[in-house]
Amino acid sequence: MITLHHLNKSRSKRIIWLLEELGVEYQIKPYLRNSETFFAPPELKNIHPLGKSPVIEDDGLVISESGAITEYLIDKYGQGKFAPARGTNAYVEYSQWLHFAEGSAILPLLLKIFVAKDGCKTNFLADYADAEMLKILSYVEQCLEGKKYLVDEQLTGADIMMSMIVENLVATGAISNFSNLGRYAQQLASHDAFKKADQVEAEYS
Structure with missing residues (x-):
């Protein structure tokens, strides 16, 4: 199952949207920003050294960066949808x-x-x-x-x-x-x- 490390009010909301469109099974591990500094909590660094979100885990891979995650998920689970054919x-x-x-x-x-x-x-x-x-x-x-x-x-x-x-x-x-x-x-x-x-x-x- 895909795990999405999700930080509130962050770029990871659009990954939730993509996962829902793909209809794949996933779970969310939530993290909350510091209410005063708006920084992500230090626990996110346990998943990725930058301590940012989104990050997903899938089949032993840890993938960061929204664009890379989007490409990975569509390539693996899109079944020809959500991206034009490569080479076009x-x-x-x-x-x-x-x-x-x-x-x-x-x-x-x-x-x-x-x-x-x-x-x-x-x-x-x-x-x-x-x-x-x-x-x-x-x-x-x-x-x-x-x-x-x-x-x-x-x-x-x-x-x-x-x-x-x-x-x-x-x-x-x-x-x-x-x-x-x-x-x-x-x-x-x-x-x-x-x-x-x-x-x-x-x-x-």
Whole structure:
């Protein structure tokens, strides 16, 4: 059975969604952030030296990093779903979006969170974060024109990876001026497995 080491309010919620979509048997080992520092508990380092989540255990393997976990689970359990066929142009597009979520897209979001938490006036960082955020939002908005999903008009691991970015944009209100992104957010949230991931996350928070 797959074990998901799940930290509340973290990237691992989207792995719950993927596991639910795949219909595989899994169990959750929950961890809670420190309520004051928001750091992960030290116990997570017993599973992986970085002490971060998500991490899964499956068939003796310990796998970290959301993108790697997503690729592994879809390759092993997807039965041809949730990713285009390898060697196709669609797979190349899929792979770019899969890595975009934790590459280009996450940086401005994190910078804005850090600037807000720091609470000090910055000489450069705040303006840079705003400019990068607008660039990312405009790019995704354009790419979603006339589309329900990122690739091949079907739910893939790329959409599941992007869901955390989209949920952050919804929560902060940053999505309000981007109609395609708003429609995309509603499309992702319409999946039963997405709703189940919400429920599971809430149980362990």
